[in-house]
Amino acid sequence: MDYKQELQQFFGERCLLAEPMALHSTYRTGGPAEAYVCPASQEEWSFVLKLAQTYQIPLHILGYGSNILVGSKGVQGIVCATARMNAISADSTHIKAQAGAALDHVCQTACRLGLGGMENLSGIPGSVGGAVYMNAGAYGQETFDCLEYFDVIDWQGHPATLRKEEVEHGYRHVAGVENYIILSASFKLSPADPFHLTEERNLTLQKRRDKQPLEYPNAGSVFKRPANDYASRLIDDTGLRGLTVGGAKVSEKHAGFIINFNHATPEDIRELMRQVRQKVQEKHGIALELEQILWGDFAE
Numbered sequence: 001m002d003y004k005q006e007l008q009q010f011f012g013e014r015c016l017l018a019e020p021m022a023l024h025s026t027y028r029t030g031g032p033a034e035a036y037v038c039p040a041s042q043e044e045w046s047f048v049l050k051l052a053q054t055y056q057i058p059l060h061i062l063g064y065g066s067n068i069l070v071g072s073k074g075v076q077g078i079v080c081a082t083a084r085m086n087a088i089s090a091d092s093t094h095i096k097a098q099a100g101a102a103l104d105h106v107c108q109t110a111c112r113l114g115l116g117g118m119e120n121l122s123g124i125p126g127s128v129g130g131a132v133y134m135n136a137g138a139y140g141q142e143t144f145d146c147l148e149y150f151d152v153i154d155w156q157g158h159p160a161t162l163r164k165e166e167v168e169h170g171y172r173h174v175a176g177v178e179n180y181i182i183l184s185a186s187f188k189l190s191p192a193d194p195f196h197l198t199e200e201r202n203l204t205l206q207k208r209r210d211k212q213p214l215e216y217p218n219a220g221s222v223f224k225r226p227a228n229d230y231a232s233r234l235i236d237d238t239g240l241r242g243l244t245v246g247g248a249k250v251s252e253k254h255a256g257f258i259i260n261f262n263h264a265t266p267e268d269i270r271e272l273m274r275q276v277r278q279k280v281q282e283k284h285g286i287a288l289e290l291e292q293i294l295w296g297d298f299a300e
């Protein structure tokens with residue numbers, strides 16, 4: 001038996017082979033994952049981890065695919081999506097959520113319950129695990145601001161709880177997080193007026209609709225904010241709004257975004273990223289750092 005047969009035997013129809021990652025990335029493009037599963041329990045995670053170890057198969061953890069670009073030649077090994085682990089619970093000061101819960105759903109719940117501190121994260125279309133991994137943030141709030149601790153397992157399956165203070169973190173950076181699978185996160189929030197929080201949330205959602213090209217597939221800001229500036233301002237100032245490679249375009253609405261406006265290949269998007277970096281470097285002498293994460297193999 002090879003690893004795919006073992007995986008199929010264990011997960012049955014829930015194991016998908018040659019699964020197009022275009023279906024699981026907000027860019028709506030990307031080649032196949034050799035195998036794709038959604039573990040829902042500790043037992044299922046343990047099985048996948050052990051299998052990957054036995055067969056020396058690469059394992060990739062997928063949240064909602066809203067910050068990745070997958071090459072057209074696809075991803076070797078097993079993609080494990082967290083989507084089936086999505087429980088949320090709350091008390092008067094905390095919300096705890098499993099890694100596959102939608103961050104926006106957690107924000108909505110917090111606002112409804114009168115728990116303040118994450119209302120400005122509303123509308124980020126990632127999972128809780130992805131938000132912790134990236135230290136996602138917006139409009140002056142970052143995931144780690146209200147994070148208290150997160151539960152993980154390492155690649156050998158050992159569980160641990162990491163408290164915020166123990167983990168070096170900064171703007172879109174969490175040191176060592178790639179050594180873990182994030183299972184859940186607990187947020188410490190402050191009691192506040194639910195009506196006011198919901199108003200703040202709605203304002204944030206409206207700002208996103210006004211400023212971001214949500215009508216096209218994209219994966220948010222392509223580059224990190226450089227010191228004392230904005231990537232979108234530099235890209236705009238370099239005259240790159242509307243720059244196109246194949247079906248990929250620098251958004252005219254928000255120059256920090258690349259949109260898949262016409263069946264873009266992953267290679268179109270990657271080439272456009274390269275051109276934008278090069279032109280901004282030439283004009284401003286600033287090397288933009290990619291925020292998005294490239295997965296798998298790209299065609300040359």
Ligand SMILES: Cc1cc2nc3c(=O)[nH]c(=O)nc-3n(C[C@H](O)[C@H](O)[C@H](O)COP(=O)(O)OP(=O)(O)OC[C@H]3O[C@@H](n4cnc5c(N)ncnc54)[C@H](O)[C@@H]3O)c2cc1C
Binds near residue numbers: 026060065212218
């Ligand atoms: C329209 C739009 C707007 C956006 N706006 C913002 C914004 O305002 N601020 C912001 O910060 N981002 C923004 N993003 C980017 C994105 O939503 C965030 O980076 C989000 O946190 C990614 O979460 P995800 O679940 O989609 O992660 P994925 O894209 O699935 O994965 C990203 C990385 O996290 C890892 N990962 C995911 N879950 C786990 C886990 N449970 N354990 C271990 N590793 C894990 C993956 O392996 C991968 O390396 C936006 C994206 C879009 C499409």
